[in-house]
Amino acid sequence: MVTVEGLSKIYNIAVKDAGIVGTLKHFWHRQYRAIAAVKDISFAIASGEMVGFLGPNGAGKTTTLKMLTGLIHPSSGHVQVAGHIPFQRDTSFLQKITLVMGQKQQLIWDLPALDSLKMNAAVYDIPDKVFKHRLGELTEMLSLEGKLSQPMRKLSLGERMKAELLAALLHQPQVLFLDEPTLGLDVNAQASVREFLREYNQRYQATIILTSHYMADITALCKRVLLIHEGGLIYDGSLEGLHNNFAPYREVRVELSQPITDREGLQKYGQILNIDVQAVCFLVPREKLTKAVSQILAELEILDLSVNEPAIEEVIGRVFRAGSVEQN
Ligand SMILES: Nc1ncnc2c1ncn2[C@@H]1O[C@H](COP(=O)(O)OP(=O)(O)O)[C@@H](O)[C@H]1O
Ligand SMILES: [Mg+2]
DSSP: OEEEEEEEEEEEEEEOOSHHHHHHHHHHSOEEEEEEEEEEEEEEEOTTOEEEEEOOTTSSHHHHHHHHTTSSOOSEEEEEETTBOGGGOOHHHHHHEEEEETTOOOSOTTSBHHHHHHHHHHHTTOOHHHHHHHHHHHHHHTTOTTTTTSBGGGSOHHHHHHHHHHHHHTTOOSEEEEESTTTTOOHHHHHHHHHHHHHHHHHHOOEEEEEESOHHHHHHHOSEEEEEETTEEEEEEEHHHHHHHHOOEEEEEEEESSOOOOHHHHGGGSEEEEEOSSEEEEEEEGGGHHHHHHHHHHHSOEEEEEEEOOOHHHHHHHHHHTSSOOOO
């Protein structure tokens, strides 16, 4: 449904020195600085897949979605979506896709959503009967009963986002591009938007590409993750696989029967993450886990022992903070 090959986007931004001299210099000799927002990324997404695009702010997620939806032209590389070249913006392409941006509004602030929706239906040539049916179905799925006849400004942020989703889905697109759809929503509203997307994907087999810098959105919805960092694609695979790639170790938590006296002596079992009066937590490379655990059981008097995977948020956070990425 979506194929991307060697896609890059370089923004040229004008730079000028400060002050009037800088402005004059800039006027005669414009200087540009190139920002590589997206660097040589390739991937393919099958029909009906729900894929999460994860990365910190400025990673290049929005730029990629803009190229996939034809809002901007790639600097190099190839994109195909639903059999179309997005940048050509054919009517038949626009009928097949939708783009929702969490921080942008399509619906008119002072009008009830219903008025805007009727206009959209006309723009997309949706027959009245189909419109009514679709509207009823989506209103129910989004729990927006009674909300669409009120001016948008009277709705809560979560309800507005849901109305935006409804508007974006009225023409039954096959491919949904959602850019930070839960941005700024409270926890409950985030959860209900997620729940809706899951149900929508299952019911209509729509292909959904979702960006977020909230890990929770992705873990809740997407089996497959594309991790983007400083414009590059650093991981494409299953959510579980992320652990193996970026966190090849486990946390071993041990509760001892006596207060700890010999801290030094504990270091042979693994790197000590934290230590309490009678409890200690080690970071142990996966391949050494069995040996470390059996040593602990044989040599220490313990009350309890547990082995955990590090939280995925932690793992990703560490990857992003590290700047450069070392993969295993
Ligand atoms: N229109 C633009 N002109 C110049 N630079 C831009 C423009 N849009 C985005 N950028 C830069 O490109 C990089 C990627 O931005 P963006 O795609 O918005 O990231 P994300 O959506 O992951 O937060 C950032 O460094 C950003 O400053
Ligand atoms: Mg963005």
